[in-house]
Amino acid sequence: MKSNENNSRRRFLKLAASGSAGLGLAVNSVFGQVLPNGIEAETTELPVSGTKQKSVMGLCCEPLKTVRIGLIGLGMRGSDAVRRLMQVEGTEIIAIADVVEKNVKDANKQITDAGFKAALEFSGDEDWKKICERDDIDLIYQCTPWLLHTPISVYAMKHGKHAACEVPSAVTLQECWDLVNTAEETQRHFMMLENCCYDFFELNTLNMARNGVFGDIYHAEGAYIHDLRWLKFMKEGGYQNMWRLEYSKLHTGNPYPTHGLGPVAQIMGINRGDRFDYLTSVSTNQFGMTLYAKEKFGENSPEYRQAYKLGDMNTTIVHSLMGKTIMIQHDTTSPRPYSRIHRISGTKGMAAKWPVEQIALEPNAHEFLKKDDFDALIKKYEHPLAKQIGEKAKKVGGHGGMDFIMDYRLIYCLRNGLPLDQDVYDAASWCCVVPLSEKSVLNRGNSIDIPDFTRGAWEKAEPWPIVTIE
Numbered sequence: 170m171k172s173n174e175n176n177s178r179r180r181f182l183k184l185a186a187s188g189s190a191g192l193g194l195a196v197n198s199v200f201g202q203v204l205p206n207g208i209e210a211e212t213t214e215l216p217v218s219g220t221k222q223k224s225v226m227g228l229c230c231e232p233l234k235t236v237r238i239g240l241i242g243l244g245m246r247g248s249d250a251v252r253r254l255m256q257v258e259g260t261e262i263i264a265i266a267d268v269v270e271k272n273v274k275d276a277n278k279q280i281t282d283a284g285f286k287a288a289l290e291f292s293g294d295e296d297w298k299k300i301c302e303r304d305d306i307d308l309i310y311q312c313t314p315w316l317l318h319t320p321i322s323v324y325a326m327k328h329g330k331h332a333a334c335e336v337p338s339a340v341t342l343q344e345c346w347d348l349v350n351t352a353e354e355t356q357r358h359f360m361m362l363e364n365c366c367y368d369f370f371e372l373n374t375l376n377m378a379r380n381g382v383f384g385d386i387y388h389a390e391g392a393y394i395h396d397l398r399w400l401k402f403m404k405e406g407g408y409q410n411m412w413r414l415e416y417s418k419l420h421t422g423n424p425y426p427t428h429g430l431g432p433v434a435q436i437m438g439i440n441r442g443d444r445f446d447y448l449t450s451v452s453t454n455q456f457g458m459t460l461y462a463k464e465k466f467g468e469n470s471p472e473y474r475q476a477y478k479l480g481d482m483n484t485t486i487v488h489s490l491m492g493k494t495i496m497i498q499h500d501t502t503s504p505r506p507y508s509r510i511h512r513i514s515g516t517k518g519m520a521a522k523w524p525v526e527q528i529a530l531e532p533n534a535h536e537f538l539k540k541d542d543f544d545a546l547i548k549k550y551e552h553p554l555a556k557q558i559g560e561k562a563k564k565v566g567g568h569g570g571m572d573f574i575m576d577y578r579l580i581y582c583l584r585n586g587l588p589l590d591q592d593v594y595d596a597a598s599w600c601c602v603v604p605l606s607e608k609s610v611l612n613r614g615n616s617i618d619i620p621d622f623t624r625g626a627w628e629k630a631e632p633w634p635i636v637t638i639e
């Protein structure tokens with residue numbers, strides 16, 4: 170890791186731990202350029218990749234009768250993971266950890282109230298190491314703030330565990346390689362928990378794409394547009410120690426690309442027949458957080474006087490080696506309705522999910538399909554996962570059911586010794602947009618090369634198939 174990266178990281182961790190904003194730093198105007206807050210942006214030169222590792226493309230591991238889980242991070246996301254995982258057949262939650270003791274107690278109450286054996290409780294800052302070191306755990310399932318994702322996942326794999334980790338699983342290029350190198354060295358599964366790949370329309374359009382409905386898909390668009398200003402500035406009951414706001418002070422680019430990118434990358438066969446080649450990225454200046462802070466806390470508040478590096482709208486375009494493009498946007502600080510766009514465009518037609526689900530196909534692709542034709546197509550290409558587990562998933566909930574489908578399929582694959590739907594190469598390729606978009610933004614949108622994390626395995630790999638749980 171480069172020294173300025175270390176400094177940036179140390180400073181972030183310190184701020185996150187103390188919960189204090191970097192006070193007294195000047196911002197010249199809401200509509201002027203936000204001055205840097207004295208912290209060098211991370212540089213992300215391509216590290217030399219390892220050479221002796223064995224590929225984990227298509228990795229199959231020993232089937233597990235029961236998947237014994239260590240769950241780390243029990244905040245907003247992790248507490249819901251406890252609820253969902255208890256409802257997946259063949260799981261046992263052995264140990265739980267959070268630095269907030271109340272979260273641990275509340276999670277264990279959920280477990281015992283549901284009639285299961287209480288999990289072992291951990292609440293020390295580095296107790297996740299103790300959990301990873303245990304020999305009665307198969308899977309480390311992690312829902313912590315971003316900067317812990319790679320360190321915990323790497324430690325877990327080095328201690329023989331499979332690792333599943335929330336998004337984004339890596340925020341620097343070095344971390345992307347650390348995940349790849351460790352998975353290859355240890356031959357353990359790593360899966361980023363990109364739940365949006367399992368949403369109903371995304372699965373549906375994947376099935377249509379595999380069946381040639383859109384022809385050859387050469388362009389797609391995705392996004393994470395979600396007004397999170399209220400949550401970012403929430404002092405109690407929001408993100409622990411306001412970690413997401415702290416990250417926004419230090420970084421620009423697209424810090425959260427995978428919800429939009431994951432589903433379309435799978436549809437387009439990225440890392441399986443094609444791969445990302447380079448990206449270019451631009452951001453607006455930052456307006457939203459400062460304006461929000463002024464209205465909520467006043468002109469003399471530290472929140473208003475604080476500089477935030479994260480531009481409101483980031484637009485990144487990724488170009489693939491086969492000449493295809495993906496446009497990815499990120500905006501969590503503007504007053505707009507939620508959108509992940511999910512637009513795919515091929516030689517025979519297109520589909521889009523936001524703001525309304527629509528499909529247009531040749532020979533009349535000038536117009537969107539009428540409701541009856543649209544409904545018939547959706548029914549015809551309903552994905553087997555939606556057919557098999559969709560109803561239960563909707564009852565269990567978690568973003569309308571997609572979270573449960575993801576958990577169910579992860580556990581199913583581990584219990585049956587199957588390759589996982591998303592592997593470490595997907596995680597690295599999707600997450601490297603975090604540092605590389607920032608680098609491009611800071612270089613006036615200049616293009617930045619994207620490494621081949623698969624070390625050439627993408628050429629022979631087959632696109633992710635239409636999977637089932639039967």
Ligand SMILES: NC(=O)c1ccc[n+]([C@@H]2O[C@H](COP(=O)([O-])OP(=O)(O)OC[C@H]3O[C@@H](n4cnc5c(N)ncnc54)[C@H](O)[C@@H]3O)[C@@H](O)[C@H]2O)c1
Pocket residue numbers: 241242243244245246247266267268269272293294295296297312313314315317335336337362363364407408409568
């Ligand atoms: N996939 C999705 O749809 C989705 C939705 C929300 C959040 N997320 C991701 O989930 C992760 C958690 O987000 P959140 O909203 O739950 O945030 P949160 O702040 O509510 O939860 C993080 C938890 O990690 C705990 N933690 C911090 N340091 C720890 C340590 N050393 N050991 C153990 N626990 C520690 C915190 O106390 C907190 O309870 C983030 O990566 C976020 O991006 C994903």
